[in-house]
Amino acid sequence: MSLEKITNLFDARHWIGHMEADYRYTLGIAGERFFKEIKENARIMGAKCPKCGVVFVPPRLYCEKCFMKLEEWVDVGKRGEVYTYTIATIDIDGKKLEKPQIYALIKFEGAHGGLIHKIGETENVYIGMKVEAVFKPPSERKASINDIAYFKPVK
């Protein structure tokens, strides 16, 4: 084996190549309905398993525990609780972010699972903090998870 230490990635003889491919991902049956509710009604929905009684957020077509098809949908509300969080200070290149960004896993009362999203309107965050979804104005919503701009603390 070569034992010399290479500190610069480009010191070894190399060839530059790309693996380019673009994708168009369908939202799926459950996803279409979930994002339609977000876009048109600013509602966060869960899907309830008729057998386990578990309400899954985000909603799915089937229960992974018992394989029942999930047909009952329930509104879990805009309010949730910070289950855990991180304060990102550098980006993927290792460069400092202009402003630290808080990301949190938000869980909803009575529901299993949760949503990962940004926390805004505050620099303070703690586990157990009550938060509420801030939706973009209807004209800017595109049936995407980013139709929720961020979650803000509940006053």
Added chain:
Amino acid sequence: MFGKKRVAIVGAGVTLFRRNLKETGKELSFHAAKMALEQAGMELRDIQSVVMGTAPDAFDGVHMKGEYLADGAGAYHKPYTRVFVGGGTGVFAPLAGWWHVASGKFDTCLVVCEEKMSSCYPHPQYAFTTIFDPILERPIGMNLIWIFALEMNRYMHKHNIKKEDIALVSVKNKRNALDNPIAQLAANITVEDVLNSEIMAWPVQRLDVSPTSDGAAAAVLVSEDIAKEVTDNPVWIDGVGWCIDSTYWTDRDLYYPDYVEYAARMAYKMAGIKNPPKEIDVAEPYDPFDYKELHHMEGLLLCKKGEAPKLTREGVTQRDGDLPTCPSGGLLGCGNPIAAAGMMKVCEIFWQLRGEAGKRQVPGDPRTGVAQAWGDLMQYGSVIVLRR
């Protein structure tokens, strides 16, 4: 006995782990495979089947990476399978090798694991951005460090664990790596160094994390009949286990790896292990982050939930402690060429049980060891129990 044949490891090999090696992935695979064959005293023609473990295609930058690496793994004109369960691949590959031989179908199987992460530039982190759900998570801009930060934070919160105690893992493993000739990031550092290192995504700091690496590792697996012919020191694969948790990581409690526990229980049951802390002499849990060693010790039932930081503080997990943990230097000290890193842990337990670990040898004539890897989206556990 499980399966038709008892399975032994009779040779192992690990290349250097470095941020950037000149060798191609094929060449790295060849070096590791050749070393394993040499230790086994066998030649390629003695090998009846080959298993390759390698993680996402996006690292090496070759779609169909299994096919691309086949010649380096010694697969020419042989039954060949590539297995892939994310970061869990390095311990899953020898499990796949085990069933090749345990089934009675083959008497020998060469297991090779490889990763060449430096191909993906400027940083292999880019390859990780496409592992997330394309609808729910990628539009938020998730990055792997961030989700580990979320998990680490929940673990610390649940058990009221201080960062100082978690940092001790990084200090221990980087120091253990000083005795490992393959190591990329061996160092004598202090808890303060970890706590003062750059914050990446709170609570994760630079020295909490293992580096990205190039490297390969391999082992020769044989049936009992062949083992008796080629060595006086076989190391038996006595337990295997693997399990996946919910595909939605947002569904999991995050402070405890259930899937590791299920995999460990499966492996321990097969090995007849009833009291893991008493019966396991040396452990190599997966440690891409310092908190993960603690998390995984708990999942491997080596201690109670939330107790791993205390054991670490008391020195129990040091090389000369009651439960030597990551004597190799782990991923934090040796580097983290994903699949090769998990396989390196299996090789380390093999050498430890044979008394061949040199300066890294744990005292007390160890007889039973466990290695574990963790992968996919924080939800896959693979566990192997080895015995002399």
